[in-house]
Amino acid sequence: MPVANAASGMAVEDDCKLKFLELKTKRNYRFIIFKIEGQNVAVEKLGSPEESYEDFTASLPADECRYAVFDFDFITDENCQKSKIFFIAWSPDTSKVRMKMVYASSKDRFKRELDGIQVELQATDPSEMSFDIIKARAI
Template structure:
């Protein structure tokens, strides 16, 4: 189901900059005032931490709202006895906390495909409704379990 929501061009520009040039560590995306367009709300420098990301992602919670985000997730991986190596994946997050209003959850959920299909090269999706689901360790486990398949 698609909600007919448009994706602002800046979302794609920021994503391409993350993918190709590592300009930003993450970007927080949200709905415009009239709920007709997904737009960039915040961009973080390339040296931002995961804790800073979580703080920015969860900022909307106090207003009963949801968010999307793209995060350049760094982690270490072992492959077939080779030494541990650093790698990364661009992850798409949809944050719909339990405290969010039902209408907001419906708008974000039904509009998710509008943004996701434009983000070519996303390495995984993280759906979060509480702190545990977006904790670094939980996301790392999801990413690594995807590596094994």
């Protein structure tokens, strides 16, 4: 049973936390896209570990808001393999004002449910979450 937030009235489905935990601990997924449906935040899409950042960005709708988590693997200047978990609030300029408001008002509470986020990014168009920006924020 999802737990509702009195402030936003939004509930986070247990599946969201479960899938995030699997991404974080088992690395079962490269990314997870979350969608607000009615009064719930639900998992919309799971990206397999083989999928790329391009696959992830192509999965985001052009004119609707979403929350997303992306597990970014990279190699440091010291040649160490590292990983950072990004939380991305996707709020395209072309989405409806009401949708943007609902996503904005629920974001912090939803993000708190996902323990282990290392970097947060807010994007209103694809250029604001380009691979170069992700890479720069990870290091």
